[in-house]
C-alpha cells in the first residue's frame with residue numbers, strides 16, 4: 155500500500171510539518187472552507203487530519219476517512235496518534251520536503267554549489283535537495299534535535 159496523503163486542518167500546522175519530517179505527504183494551507191478541504195481529500199483518496207469533530211463527521215459522511223486528533227495532546231503525541239491510527243509503525247525521515255512535500259534527492263557537494271553558504275559547503279558532504287522548490291537541506295546544528303524527536307517517535311510506534 156502506498157503511503158497515505160494527509161489533508162491537515164489549519165489548526166494543526168505543526169502536525170503537518172511533523173508528518174512531512176516522517177516522510178508523509180501532508181497538504182496544509184489556509185483552506186477556503188471545510189468543504190474545500192474535504193473535497194480535495196476525497197479527490198486524492200487521502201485522510202483528513204483534524205481536531206474538529208464536526209469536520210471529521212462531515213468528511214466521513216461522504217466517505218472520506220478522518221482522524222480526529224485529541225486537542226490536549228502535545229506535538230509528539232499528536233503525530234504518534236495519527237500514525238498509530240493507520241497502523242503505521244515505520245517512518246521515512248529525509249524523504250519529503252518539509253516546505254513543499256516534494257520528494258527529496260540525495261546530493262553531493264557538486265549539486266549544491268551556489269545554493270548553500272560556503273561555510274556549509276565546506277562543513278558538510280551530504281545534502282538533500284528538493285527538485286520541486288529547490289531548497290537544500292543538510293544535517294546542521296538543528297538536526298540533533300530533530301533526530302532525537304524522530305527517534306522517540308519511532309520507538310513509540312513500535313510499542
Ligand SMILES: [Zn+2]
Pocket residue numbers: 251252253254255256284285286287288289
Ligand atoms: Zn520542496
